[in-house]
Amino acid sequence: MFTMKGEWANDAPPQLMILSGAGLSAESGIRTFRDAGGLWEGHDIDTVCNFDNWRDNLELVHGFYQARREAAAKADPNPAHDAVARWQTRWPTHILTQNVDDLLERAGCTDVCHLHGRLQDMRCYDCDYEWEHGLGPWTVDQDACPDCGSTRGVKPGVVFFGEMAPEYRTLQRAMDSLRPRDVLLVVGTSGQVLPVARMGLEAPGPTILNNLEPSDVIPDRCFDHTLYRPAGEAVAEVEALLARYLD
Structure with missing residues (x-):
């Protein structure tokens, strides 16, 4: 910290x-954030990185950030x-x-x-619990918050647009x-x-x-x-x- x-x-x-x-x-x-040919090309930012509607696109959000975790795990300093x-x-x-x-x-x-925020972190918005998940996979409706057991209240620990x-x-x-x-x-x-x-x-x-x-x-x-x-x-x-x- x-x-x-x-x-x-x-x-x-x-x-x-x-x-x-x-x-x-x-x-x-x-891949970089806003550069031509960068990370968001082909992805609607309002779909995969919007705090107001991430629950509505839960599978796509977690799939997108799972790909980011996989890329980070393969990268070297x-x-x-x-x-x-x-x-x-x-x-x-x-x-x-x-x-x-x-x-x-x-x-x-x-x-x-x-x-x-960090790719390896998760936060449950059903109970406000935060934890380090690591760079491994997260499967919606199978993986759950270790504190309250929620499967659909968990968001990647990355700050989304519209989020504090x-x-x-x-x-x-x-x-x-x-x-x-x-x-x-x-x-x-x-x-x-x-x-x-x-x-x-x-x-x-x-x-x-x-x-x-x-x-x-x-x-x-x-x-x-x-x-x-x-x-x-x-x-x-x-x-x-x-x-x-x-x-």
């Missing part, structure tokens, strides 16, 4: 805050995941991700805050805690869900953006450094920038 401990005290050494999105895991074969784990051991680092896979943890990262995202409070606290000597690194996110451009402008210290390509949603002027290439290819340059500010 991600925690905000005393590392953000005014007299603490420089900190690194990392916010990652789907682009971080793309090189591991996890890529050099960018490994780099984040290495940076966390080198500098005081706070990791927040929009990704629902566990590749950061498998690379060795700890205390990762999953802003949009409790960890957004953690993200806001982290942003509010940044000091002029702390570094904000944003990797692989479109900026269409979170206000990444505003985050870059409001961060009081150095800011780095590493995305695959430029976007009108995140103008270059919002970040001190912009690197447009796959996350794995940008590792060396990002690490050099981090060392400049944090060592």
Whole structure:
């Protein structure tokens, strides 16, 4: 569980805050969220990821996320995941991700805050029980909530459209805690869900953006450094920038 401990005290050494999105895991074969040819192509978002009607499409919802779990189970951390784990051991680092896979943890990262939930979790909305199911299969009308026995009240532990995202409070606290000597690194996110451009402008210290390509949603002027290439290819340059500010 991600925690905000005393590392953000005014007299603490420089900190690194990392916010990652789907682009971080793309090189591991996890298809991205909003890109052309990405995850949602061929699927109606309102059918498989809508909090208001997920019970009406229960078989399709669970089938869709079962396919996501299978893909995650087959994937391996890529050099960018490994780099984040290495940076966390080198500098005081706070990791927040929009990704629902566990590749950061498998690379060795700890205390990762999953802003949009995790594929391996389940939640029963008939009794409000949450548990870690893992990446194995879930069969509607056969598998059941371990607390109340419900078979049709169980939803994947991923934040759907229209659903509250409790960890957004953690993200806001982290942003509010940044000091002029702390570094904000944003990797692989479109900026269409979170206000990444505003985050870059409001961060009081150095800011780095590493995305695959430029976007009108995140103008270059919002970040001190912009690197447009796959996350794995940008590792060396990002690490050099981090060392400049944090060592």
